[in-house]
Amino acid sequence: MTSTAISSHRRRSAHAHEAVLAAAADIAGRCGYGSATIETIAAQAGVGKQTIYRWWPNKAALFIEVYGRLVPPGLVAEDTGSLAGDLERLLRRLSSLYSETPAGGILSGLVAEAQSNGELLGQLRDAYVAPRRIIVRQILQRAANRGEIPPPEHADFVGDLFSAAVWFQLLLGGRSMDATFRQQLADALFVVASGGGRRRPRSR
Amino acid sequence: MTSTAISSHRRRSAHAHEAVLAAAADIAGRCGYGSATIETIAAQAGVGKQTIYRWWPNKAALFIEVYGRLVPPGLVAEDTGSLAGDLERLLRRLSSLYSETPAGGILSGLVAEAQSNGELLGQLRDAYVAPRRIIVRQILQRAANRGEIPPPEHADFVGDLFSAAVWFQLLLGGRSMDATFRQQLADALFVVASGGGRRRPRSR
Amino acid sequence: MTSTAISSHRRRSAHAHEAVLAAAADIAGRCGYGSATIETIAAQAGVGKQTIYRWWPNKAALFIEVYGRLVPPGLVAEDTGSLAGDLERLLRRLSSLYSETPAGGILSGLVAEAQSNGELLGQLRDAYVAPRRIIVRQILQRAANRGEIPPPEHADFVGDLFSAAVWFQLLLGGRSMDATFRQQLADALFVVASGGGRRRPRSR
Amino acid sequence: MTSTAISSHRRRSAHAHEAVLAAAADIAGRCGYGSATIETIAAQAGVGKQTIYRWWPNKAALFIEVYGRLVPPGLVAEDTGSLAGDLERLLRRLSSLYSETPAGGILSGLVAEAQSNGELLGQLRDAYVAPRRIIVRQILQRAANRGEIPPPEHADFVGDLFSAAVWFQLLLGGRSMDATFRQQLADALFVVASGGGRRRPRSR
DNA sequence: TCCTAACCGAGACGGTACGTCACGTCTTTTT
DNA sequence: AAAAAGACGTGACGTACCGTCTCGGTTAGGA
Numbered sequence A, B, C, D: 001m002t003s004t005a006i007s008s009h010r011r012r013s014a015h016a017h018e019a020v021l022a023a024a025a026d027i028a029g030r031c032g033y034g035s036a037t038i039e040t041i042a043a044q045a046g047v048g049k050q051t052i053y054r055w056w057p058n059k060a061a062l063f064i065e066v067y068g069r070l071v072p073p074g075l076v077a078e079d080t081g082s083l084a085g086d087l088e089r090l091l092r093r094l095s096s097l098y099s100e101t102p103a104g105g106i107l108s109g110l111v112a113e114a115q116s117n118g119e120l121l122g123q124l125r126d127a128y129v130a131p132r133r134i135i136v137r138q139i140l141q142r143a144a145n146r147g148e149i150p151p152p153e154h155a156d157f158v159g160d161l162f163s164a165a166v167w168f169q170l171l172l173g174g175r176s177m178d179a180t181f182r183q184q185l186a187d188a189l190f191v192v193a194s195g196g197g198r199r200r201p202r203s204r
Numbered sequence E: 001t002c003c004t005a006a007c008c009g010a011g012a013c014g015g016t017a018c019g020t021c022a023c024g025t026c027t028t029t030t031t
Numbered sequence F: 001a002a003a004a005a006g007a008c009g010t011g012a013c014g015t016a017c018c019g020t021c022t023c024g025g026t027t028a029g030g031a
Helices: A014-031 A038-045 A049-055 A059-070 A083-100 A103-114 A118-146 A155-172 A179-195 B014-031 B038-045 B049-055 B059-070 B083-100 B103-114 B118-146 B155-172 B179-195 C014-031 C038-045 C049-055 C059-070 C083-100 C103-114 C118-146 C155-172 C179-195 D014-031 D038-045 D049-055 D059-070 D083-100 D103-114 D118-146 D155-172 D179-195
Strands: none
Touching: A014 A038, A014 A049, A014 A059, A014 A103, A038 A049, A059 A103, A059 A118, A083 A103, A083 A118, A083 A155, A083 A179, A103 A118, A103 A155, A103 B103, A103 B155, A118 A155, A118 B155, A155 A179, A155 B103, A155 B118, A155 B155, A155 B179, A179 B155, A179 B179, B014 B038, B014 B049, B014 B059, B014 B103, B038 B049, B059 B103, B059 B118, B083 B103, B083 B118, B083 B155, B083 B179, B103 B118, B103 B155, B118 B155, B155 B179, C014 C038, C014 C049, C014 C059, C014 C103, C038 C049, C059 C103, C059 C118, C083 C103, C083 C118, C083 C155, C083 C179, C103 C118, C103 C155, C103 D103, C103 D155, C118 C155, C118 D155, C155 C179, C155 D103, C155 D118, C155 D155, C155 D179, C179 D155, C179 D179, D014 D038, D014 D049, D014 D059, D014 D103, D038 D049, D059 D103, D059 D118, D083 D103, D083 D118, D083 D155, D083 D179, D103 D118, D103 D155, D118 D155, D155 D179
């Protein structure tokens, strides 16, 4: 399905391409995103620096591709039959990805880099925040259809809260996301999604 | 009562000290944390680089002090009479600090830098995450005393959720934290804190 | 015949190389060896500091090459038909090199630097003292063949005396080496070389 | 004879003064003139830097005083009864001073520093080159009075040749000045001083 | 005996240059 | 045409000393 066909200038060396991605993932995993400089990646991949710059405009773009290999972008929420179940399933999936692959470190590195790179920040929002909103919206919609919760009014906010909690754990919590955390977060999101209907008295 | 007695052979120049902090804050505010190099700070402050390295081991330590000047560390939750009110008050305080001073950019820069600096990460947890937990716990306790919510069981989790949402906004949301966001977040934390009692059916 | 074959992955930029040497010579000539810092040389040459450090381990090595350009290392003693003539010819050659090019200042700078750099001192001995001995020995041998002087017994000493006098002038005499000085030195070396035969009575 | 009298502001601490000179000599002896920075000297002497700068305008001035302590400035040529004897006596004196005290290293360091310090160069000429000329002139005059040599015409040149040979040894010869060297130099100066009368045929 | 200055140690200060690192671009040679 | 190799200009790093400048503390001399 991918364009492996007769593209004219695709003289791109598949070998070099893969070697770069592998080296990037490996170094990020072993030494951290920050230590994965273009120079070290090129050296470990046995590749010229120019080859990297030819195919990726910068380190972030390279690692976005690495991340895409590790975390399937078409991550879809399986239906476990309950809202909390769906949320926990999703969290467990992320948890294992972040603890068993370099994906966690890469993501936190990308977020870090985006703090001094507005363009990258936009890409991260488009690539990671927006899709998560969609997934969470799907999960909530499914729950509403089941009658578990009222129709979701603030699905995007719930999605962001999900991302916020996960990324907070990633950036400041040592990447653990243990069972307790997942449980608490799923519970919290459940009540937030449920409570949208009978609002508390306005505060001001 | 403080130990001014002994001697402390460090007659740190108040002028240089202040000039460095001011230059750091200014540059971070105008050009971003990442562009605030030790060299540019020293140059703008009219100070030798060594003077900076003499008093701060690295850029992060310097900006922790800058941040401390901008955001009073003894930030205490005022009692507005209701849980949601307290939360919104706190959020509004942070919101204005982050939008009107360089504090927001500095904080996100520090978090970014901590991704490749384990020691700094620990400091941030101690300096910013832990205190926020305490504040949130106070707020929740007060609400429980009022009878608004049941006794808080997972105050730390709620505190972290608060931090997570705020920092997510800071790191990925363009630092806005507008009224809607603050409202939604306060509502959400309210129901999470309330909902601890009547748990949803277990998912697995 | 030169080893251009193998590979030598150093495609040193001829332009940068020349620019550095030219800038070094120029600055040393205008401001003195001591003022020719790597930074100023790099700046004037329009070159990165790293480019200098890539090809020369330190300032001294760079200036040894600069000196080699100014003072042809294969400096050979022409035969003027007499010992004193040969010596004067050599002195005149050095005199003009040292007064018309930065070579004099560079040499004195190198000697100065060698006082705190044992390795450099060895290089200077090998590169400048030893060759001068050889040249002087050739001159003396030629004179002996002509019958001007007896066979030279202490040619190395005479060579060193030559170097000593020249360098003394260079280091402490304001680099003048005027005609009188050259005359006196040639005379002195002549009598030293001649007088080796009929020794004065031993002193003790 | 030293001015210990009632000088008005000579509140100078004798202890500090001596400690500085001793530390300077010690460090120069152990680590070389170049490693003897004002900072290390002050530290080893247990003295503030300012105390050094108060009494000596710069490092060179300090070491000129140190040198003056090691090498008695009123060094006078003893009469051994023969020209060569006088010269060898003088050489032996210098040789032992330079090999047994830090004086040799200090002198070479001063000469090195003078290459980038015109004022210092003048001082060295006045303090070390000129006096040597006088001493050598005395020796030559004495020899002429004895009838050993004709009246000295170029005494200054002979004196400079003496200095040149000694300093050449000091700066480039590893400070040895062994017996052979001293013998050869004394011989050479003898014949130069003698040969002034019957000049070689003019070379041009 | 006290007062007051100069001198002391300590070391902070604004600088300059050091030698190193990684950046992103470029050039050369090989495949 | 793309690759590997790596040299290039750039800019920031953190360090070492420079020579100047405060600090309090000590100490000597004149009152």
